Amino acid sequence: MNRQQQKLQTRQRIINSAFSLLDDNKSFTTISLREVAREAKIAPTSFYRHFSDINELGLTLVDESGLALRQLMRQARQRIAKGGSIIDISVDTFLEFILSNPNVFRLLLREHTGTSAAFRAAVMREIQHFTEELADYITDKLDIPMPIALLQSDAMVKLVFNAGAEAMDADKNDIQKIASRVKSQLRFIQKGAEVYASR
Amino acid sequence: MNRQQQKLQTRQRIINSAFSLLDDNKSFTTISLREVAREAKIAPTSFYRHFSDINELGLTLVDESGLALRQLMRQARQRIAKGGSIIDISVDTFLEFILSNPNVFRLLLREHTGTSAAFRAAVMREIQHFTEELADYITDKLDIPMPIALLQSDAMVKLVFNAGAEAMDADKNDIQKIASRVKSQLRFIQKGAEVYASR
């Protein structure tokens, strides 16, 4: 194996280790360089061969999470294309995702309101992407003018993220309730936006 | 001065010190017992005369924040009684509040998605209170049935909290934009809820 490849592999192991440490009661801000190194089975000092800083690792994690988010949206679109309610499928796909990738979502959730302005900005940028893609979709498919579609998608994404946060602390029964609640709320918004769009 | 009073005073100084440490880049989880003690001008060990744990202090802070939140709502209701748009006044009052008590709001915001399940639950309880009071108001004044009013108020509170979070990182110009955006979104929800209520 190449030396370059070897290095990349270690780098990836660091990233994965960091994600794996983000469990129920650890956020990126509360994990230490040494913890990550331990999990990745390298000496603490070797960490610096890959990242100049623990924050650089953090921003990398946010990037990877954003990537996962966009893949998620693509998946939702494919499912919608096969027919079915846009709202139902979107919410179900999203909840499915966060329940099978809890740590990716947790990172975004925690750092969204975290203690680092840089992280908050990075997360908001990723969510903004998500929101804009949804707005494009709404103007395109539902024939709602862009300014209103942006307000609509922004509200929808925020409610879905909030629902996701609740779902992570809930058991399976409650998740169903959360899902149907947020679906109703999205329909309110959808209907309200239609009313204002037709004026 | 009494010994009891003296103790209560010190206790309050600890609480205030903790709040004052919750600035832009410190959350309750990241501040230490010793930091709090330093700020309150007591020895680290004296902390234990007032709280058995740093978490007990945290829950106290959440309680105090919840109290402030309910006072805020009362204030908003008084203003609304004097006439004016419910949505406009509510949003303005809320934003006013968080901009003049940033640390109280920051605590709720951060611990809402923080690393302690107990804190998350405590914050959600406070927000739930807020939501239920709003739902009562909506059924009462706007003649919308309770189940729908609850969905509506839940969505509204979440969007307003999100807007508050954004406002804390924004400059004065952007705050105006944020305010008018969330007001539009609340009107979408209001309108949508009306439509569904009349079915």
Next chain:
DNA sequence: TAAATTAGCGAACAGTTGTACGCTGAATAT
């Protein structure tokens, strides 16, 4: 083949953390 590069390591550092222990001195109770 010889020289240069470099991923990873171990030891050491100064700084921080939470908390146990026993003491003090002043307020309170008897």
Next chain:
DNA sequence: ATATTCAGCGTACAACTGTTCGCTAATTTA
């Protein structure tokens, strides 16, 4: 006046943190 309580303190400890330094051993380059 004497005894009790107890808020607050200082010392101490073990555990952890991020980061510097120089070394090694293997790969890559010349």
